[in-house]
Amino acid sequence: MFHLMKYCFLNILREKSVVFWSMLFPILLGTLFYVSFGHMGDEIETINVAVVKEDDSDMSKAFDEYIKAVEEDDSEIIAIQEMSDKEAMKKIKSKEVGGVFYCAEEIRLAVAGNSVESSVLESLLDTFNSQSHMYQEIIKEHPEKLQEIMQDEAIIELTEETTLTGKKVDGIVQYFYSLIAMGCMFGCFIGLQVSKYLNANIEEVGIRRAITPTHKLKQILSDTIVAFVIHYFNIVVLLLYIQFILGIDLGDNVVRLYLIGAVGSLIGVSMGIFIGSISKVGEEAKVGIMLAVSLGGSFLAGLMISGTKAVVEQHCPILNKINPAAVISDAVYCLGVYDDSGRYVMDMCILLVMSVLLSAAAFMMTRRVRYDSI
Amino acid sequence: MTVFKGYLAIANKKRGYIIMYMIIFMSISFALQFANKSNSSKMYSATSLDIGVVDRDNSELSEEVINYMKTIHNVNELEDDISVIQEEMYYGKYDVVVQIPEGFAADEVSGDIKLEITGQPGNYGYIYVKQQLNNMINLYRKYSMAGYSIKESFDKISEQEDSKVELVDINGNGGKVKDFVYLFQFFPYVSVAILCYILGMIFVVFKKRDIKNRLNASAISVKRQFIESILAFIVIGTLLWLVVMLISLIVYRQEFYSDNNLGYYMLNSYVEMLVSLAIAFVIGVLVKGENLVNVIVTPLSLASSFLGGVFVPLSMLAEGVRKVAHFIPSYWYSEVNNTLADFSNLSAENLKTVWSGIGIQLIFVVFFISIALAVNAYQKQER
Numbered sequence: 012m013f014h015l016m017k018y019c020f021l022n023i024l025r026e027k028s029v030v031f032w033s034m035l036f037p038i039l040l041g042t043l044f045y046v047s048f049g050h051m052g053d054e055i056e057t058i059n060v061a062v063v064k065e066d067d068s069d070m071s072k073a074f075d076e077y078i079k080a081v082e083e084d085d086s087e088i089i090a091i092q093e094m095s096d097k098e099a100m101k102k103i104k105s106k107e108v109g110g111v112f113y114c115a116e117e118i119r120l121a122v123a124g125n126s127v128e129s130s131v132l133e134s135l136l137d138t139f140n141s142q143s144h145m146y147q148e149i150i151k152e153h154p155e156k157l158q159e160i161m162q163d164e165a166i167i168e169l170t171e172e173t174t175l176t177g178k179k180v181d182g183i184v185q186y187f188y189s190l191i192a193m194g195c196m197f198g199c200f201i202g203l204q205v206s207k208y209l210n211a212n213i214e215e216v217g218i219r220r221a222i223t224p225t226h227k228l229k230q231i232l233s234d235t236i237v238a239f240v241i242h243y244f245n246i247v248v249l250l251l252y253i254q255f256i257l258g259i260d261l262g263d264n265v266v267r268l269y270l271i272g273a274v275g276s277l278i279g280v281s282m283g284i285f286i287g288s289i290s291k292v293g294e295e296a297k298v299g300i301m302l303a304v305s306l307g308g309s310f311l312a313g314l315m316i317s318g319t320k321a322v323v324e325q326h327c328p329i330l331n332k333i334n335p336a337a338v339i340s341d342a343v344y345c346l347g348v349y350d351d352s353g354r355y356v357m358d359m360c361i362l363l364v365m366s367v368l369l370s371a372a373a374f375m376m377t378r379r380v381r382y383d384s385i
Numbered sequence: 386m387t388v389f390k391g392y393l394a395i396a397n398k399k400r401g402y403i404i405m406y407m408i409i410f411m412s413i414s415f416a417l418q419f420a421n422k423s424n425s426s427k428m429y430s431a432t433s434l435d436i437g438v439v440d441r442d443n444s445e446l447s448e449e450v451i452n453y454m455k456t457i458h459n460v461n462e463l464e465d466d467i468s469v470i471q472e473e474m475y476y477g478k479y480d481v482v483v484q485i486p487e488g489f490a491a492d493e494v495s496g497d498i499k500l501e502i503t504g505q506p507g508n509y510g511y512i513y514v515k516q517q518l519n520n521m522i523n524l525y526r527k528y529s530m531a532g533y534s535i536k537e538s539f540d541k542i543s544e545q546e547d548s549k550v551e552l553v554d555i556n557g558n559g560g561k562v563k564d565f566v567y568l569f570q571f572f573p574y575v576s577v578a579i580l581c582y583i584l585g586m587i588f589v590v591f592k593k594r595d596i597k598n599r600l601n602a603s604a605i606s607v608k609r610q611f612i613e614s615i616l617a618f619i620v621i622g623t624l625l626w627l628v629v630m631l632i633s634l635i636v637y638r639q640e641f642y643s644d645n646n647l648g649y650y651m652l653n654s655y656v657e658m659l660v661s662l663a664i665a666f667v668i669g670v671l672v673k674g675e676n677l678v679n680v681i682v683t684p685l686s687l688a689s690s691f692l693g694g695v696f697v698p699l700s701m702l703a704e705g706v707r708k709v710a711h712f713i714p715s716y717w718y719s720e721v722n723n724t725l726a727d728f729s730n731l732s733a734e735n736l737k738t739v740w741s742g743i744g745i746q747l748i749f750v751v752f753f754i755s756i757a758l759a760v761n762a763y764q765k766q767e768r
Contacts, residue, residue, distance in 0.1 A: 028676040039684050043691040046706050103553050105734060106727065111553075119549040124561065129550075134516050136548040144545045145524055149531045156531040163530065167496040169522045170515045173484075174503055299405070351471065 015225070015233040022208060022216065023241055029204050034245040037194035038252055044190065045257045048183040058109040058128045060089045061099035070143065071114035077139050078112065088131065112136070184347060185340075187259050189314040192339035194249045195275030196305035198242035202283015203297060205234040209377050210290060227378045231284075235370060238280045246272040262346035267355065271346070274362045275339045279305070281369040282335070288373040290380060308336035338362055388600070388610050392617035395587045403625075406579045411632065415567075434510050437463045437470065437479040444490035446525075449539040450500075453521060454483070456543065458514075474503070480510045483518070494526045556729045563644070565637040566726045572629060572654050573695050573715040576661040578686040580622055581668050585678035588669030618662050626658045646725040649739055653721045656746045660714045663753035670757045670764070694719035714749040717742040 023029060062078065064071060082091050092108070099111040103121065109128035113119040120136050122129035149157055207214045209230060211221035220230060250272055253259050261268055286292075286300050306314075311334055313319045320337055323330050331337045342358035345351045436458045440447050454460050461479070463470055474482055484501040492498040500518055504511025521542055528538035556563075590596065600610060630651065633641045644650070664685075672678050690696050692706065693715025699707060710716040721742035728735050 028680055031680050036684070040687065043688055047691045047697040047702060100553070104555055104728075105732060106555075117549060119551060121551045121553050123553045123555045130513065133548060133550055134513070134520075136550070138516075138520050140548050141520060141524055141542070141545045145527055145541070148541055149527075153531040153533075160527050160530055163527065166519070166523050167494070167526070168499070168519065169494060169496060170500045170502050170519050172504070172511065172515070173501045295401075299401075351468070 012229060012233050015230065016237050019205065019208065019234050019237040020241070023201060023204055023238065026204055029200050032200045033194075033197045033242055034248065037190060037197060037245075037249050040193075041187065041190050041249070041253055041257060044183070044186050045259075048186065057087050058089045058131060059107065060091050060132065061102055061108045061111040062091050062093045063096050063099050063111060063113050064093065065096075065113055065115040068116045070116055070118065073143060074112070074114050074118050074139060078135070081135060089135070184259060185313055185344070187253055187257075187261075188340040188343045188347065189309055189312045189336065191246075191249065191253070191272070191343055192275065192312050192336040193305065193309035193314055194246055195242075195272070195279045195339050196282070196308060196336050198238070198245075198276050198279025199283030199286065199301045199305055201238045201242050202280040202285070203287040203301060204283075205238045205280075206284045206287025206373070206377075208234060209284075210288065210380070211382050212290060213287075213294065221382070228374065231370075231374050231377065235280065235284060238284070239277055242276040242280050243273055246276050260347065261343065264346050267346055268343070270359070271339060271342045274359055274366070275335075277366045278335045278339075278362050278369070281366045281373065285369040285373045285376075288376045290376065305336070308334045312336040312340045332361065333365075335362060335365060386613060387603075388605065388613040389617045389620075391591075392587055392614060393620070395590055396583050396617075396621050399583050399586060402582060403579055406575055406582075407628070409575075411568075434458050434480040434514060435478065436460050436514065437473065437482045439463050439465050439470070439482070439484045441465060441487045442485045442489040445535050446490035446494075447485045449525075449535055450485065450518070450522070453539055453542065454518075457517070474505065480505055481514045483514070494522055494529075556727050562726050563637075563640055565633050565641045565644075566722070568629070568633055568636075569650055569654060569722055570719070571690075571695060573657055573661070573693060573718050574686055574690040575629070576622075576625060576654075576658050577664060577689060577715075578682060579625060580658070580661040581665040581682045581685065582678060583621065584618060584662070584665035585668045585672055585682060586675065589672065589675050589678060592673065618666070622658045622662045623655075626655055629654070645729045646731065649721070649725050649731075653718060653725070653739070653743055653746075656743050656750075657715070657718045659750050660718075660746050660753070663750045663757070664714075666757040667753050667760070670760045689713050689715050692716070694723075699723065714746050717745045717749075 060078075062075070064075070078089075078091060082089055091112075094102070096113075099108065099121075102108045103111055103123050106123065109122070110132040111121040112132075113121070118136060118139065120132055122132060146157075146160075149160060208216045208220060209227075211217045247269065250261070250268065254261050282304065283301060286297055286304070289297070292300070311319055311323055311330065314336075320331060320340070323334075323337070331341070338358050338361050342355055342362075345355040345358065436454060438451055438454070438460055440451060440462060451460060451462065463473075463482070470482060473479060482503045484503070486498055486501065489498050489500070500522075502511050502515050502518070504514075524542050525535075525538045528541055529535070533541065591600075601607075605613075641647070668678070668681055668685075672681060692702070692710045693713045694702070694710065695715055695718075699710070699716070699719055702710065721739050724731075724735050724738045724742075731739065
C-alpha cells in the first residue's frame with residue numbers, strides 16, 4: 012500500500028497544471044480579491060462641494076457656519092468652495108464637485124446621481140434641517156431653555172455597530188469564504204488526475220494498473236488518500252495565506268476551521284474521482300463537468316457576486332444544501348460570523364455523507380469494468 | 386489562403402470553449418446589472434430598508450423610536466431569539482437589525498447605553514440607518530432638555546420636512562448607469578480570455594515540428610504566411626466583437642443604438658479587442674504546450690480584469706494599486722468606458738480622456754506586437 016501511495020504521490024506532483032489549479036490558482040485569486048477589495052470602505056475620500064450663496068438670510072448664514080464647521084472637523088468629510096451658480100453647474104457636470112449647496116431661505120442640494128457621496132451630502136443637509144427646525148421650535152415655545160441647550164454637546168454617539176454574536180464582520184470577508192469553498196472544490200482536478208490512473212481507457216498508467224492483481228479497492232483507497240493529503244496540504248497553505256499574509260479574520264476556532272478544510276478537500280477530491288470514473292464520457296467533457304460543478308457551485312455560493320447565496324435561498328433553498336461549495340462557505344460562515352455549532356455540525360455531516368456516497372459510487376463504477384481489448 | 390483557412394479551422398474546433406466563455410461572460414454581466422439595480426436603489430436613493438427590531442426595553446421611548454423608524458422603513462418587530470434572527474439575517478431577510486437594549490430609556494440617553502445596529506455583511510445600508518437613528522435620538526435629547534415629553538418630542542421630529550435635493554442629469558439617464566454599459570465593462574475579460582486561449586492554441590498547433598517543416602517547404606512565402614495569419618487573427622477578433630455588439634443590440638435595443646456615445650463605445654471596444662489580439666500574439670510566441678496556454682491565460686485575464694477596473698470599479702481600488710494599473714491596457718479601456726457612461730454629452734475635456742485612452746491602447750498594441758516579433762526573431766536565430 013505504501014508503495015502504491017508513493018508512486019501516486021509522485022505522479023500527481025509531476026502534473027504541473029494540476030498543481031497550478033489546485034494550489035496556486037486559489038492563492039492567486041485570493042491575492043487579487045485582496046488587492047481589489049482589500050481597502051474597500053477603509054475611508055471615504057474627502058468630497059469636494061460647491062457652495063452657492065443666493066441671499067443673506069439668517070438661514071443662509073447659519074448653514075454657511077454649519078458647513079464650515081463640518082469642513083473643519085477632523086474627519087475631513089468635505090472640502091467646500093464658494094462659487095457662482097454657473098460655475099458650480101459646470102463643475103458638477105465635469106464631476107469636479109460631488110454636489111452643490113444653495114444657501115437661501117431654504118437650503119437646497121444638487122447632486123449628480125445616486126452615489127455614496129451624494130447620500131453623505133444629503134444626510135449633512137438632513138442633520139442641519141432637523142437641528143434648525145428644533146432650534147426654531149424651542150425659540151418659539153421654550154426660549155428660556157435655549158442657553159442651556161446651546162451649551163450642551165452637539166451630538167452624542169448613541170448607536171454602535173455590533174454583530175449578533177459580538178463579532179464585527181467585514182463585507183469583503185464573504186468573498187474569501189467562497190474562495191475557500193472554491194479552493195476545496197478544485198481538489199477535483201487532483202481527483203480527476205487520480206482517476207486517470209484507475210481507468211485503463213484513459214491513460215497508459217491505468218492500463219498497467221488494470222492488469223496487476225492488486226485489489227481495486229486497495230488502489231482506489233491508496234489513491235484517494237494520497238489525493239486527499241496533497242489537497243489538504245493545498246488548503247492549509249491557502250488558509251494560512253488568507254489568515255496570516257492577507258490578514259483576513261476567519262474566526263478564532265482554529266480546530267474547526269481546519270476541519271472544514273479537511274472535509275472540504277475530501278469532497279473536492281472524491282467529486283473529481285467520481286466524475287473521472289464515469290467511463291463513457293470523454294476527458295474534455297469531464298473537465299467541463301468539473302468546471303461547471305466547482306466554479307458554477309462557487310458562483311452560486313457567492314464567489315463572484317456577494318448575495319448570490321441569499322437569492323438561491325429565496326428561490327431554491329434545497330440547492331444550498333446540496334451544492335458542496337455553498338455548504339463549505341456556510342460552515343466557514345458559522346465560525347466567522349455566526350457562532351452556530353448546530354449548523355456547523357449539520358454542514359459537516361452533509362459534506363461527509365456526500366463524500367462517502369461519491370467515493371462509493373466511484374468504486375462501484377470502476378471495480379467491475381472489463382475491457383475487450385486494451 | 387491555406388494558412389488562413391487552417392487558422393479558422395482550428396478556431397472552429399474550439400467553439401465549445403468559446404460558447405462556454407460567452408455564457409459565463411453574459412451571465413456575469415447580467416447578474417451584475419441585476420445586483421447593481423437592486424443595490425443602488427436600496428442603498429442610497431430609496432430610503433426604505435427592511436429593518437428588524439428587537440425591543441428589550443419596552444418603554445415609551447423605545448416604542449416612539451420604533452414608530453419613527455416605521456415612517457421611513459419597513460420595520461418588523463422581532464422576538465428576542467438570537468438564533469432565529471441569525472437565520473433570517475443570514476438569508477438576507479433584513480438589511481439591518483436594530484436592538485434596543487434594556488435600560489435604554491432609564492439611562493436618559495446619556496450615551497452609556499447605545500442602540501445596537503447590525504448590518505448585513507457587504508450591505509452598507511446600516512451606515513445610513515445609524516446616522517438617522519443617531520440624529521433622531523440626539524434631537525429627542527435636546528427636545529427633552531427643553532422640557533418636552535417623549536411624545537411631544539417625537540411629534541416635533543416627525544414634523545420635519547424632507548430636505549430639498551435636486552438631481553443634475555449628466556449622463557442622460559438620471560445618474561444611473563445604463564444597463565448595456567455593464568456588458569461593455571466586462572468586454573476586456575471575455576476578449577482577453579477567449580482570444581488569448583484560441584490563438585494560443587492555434588500557435589501551439591502551428592509550432593509542431595512536422596507542420597512547421599511542411600509550411601517551410603511549401604510554395605507559400607514566409608511573408609505571405611505571416612500576412613494570412615494576421616488576417617485570420619483580425620477576422621477571428623472581429624467576429625467575436627461583432628457577436629458582442631449583436632448581443633447588445635438584441636438585448637438592449639433602443640437604449641443601446643440611440644446612445645449618444647455609441648460610436649465611441651464601439652471604437653473603444655474594437656481597439657481593446659486589438660490589444661487582446663496583440664497579447665495573444667505574445668502568448669502564442671512564448672508558449673509551447675496546450676496545458677500551459679490555459680495556465681497562463683486564466684490568471685492573466687483575471688488579473689488584468691481585477692486590476693484594470695473591469696470587475697471592480699476603478700474608484701474602489703487603493704491608490705497604489707491604481708497607479709500600478711496604469712500599466713495595464715484594460716485600465717485605459719475602463720477609463721474611456723466610464724467617461725462614456727458618466728457623460729452623455731462629451732465636453733472637450735471628456736473627449737481628451739476618451740481619445741488619449743484609445744491612443745494609449747493602440748500604443749499597447751504596437752508594444753506587444755514588437756515584443757512578439759522580437760521574441761520570434763530571437764527564437765529563429767536560436768535554431
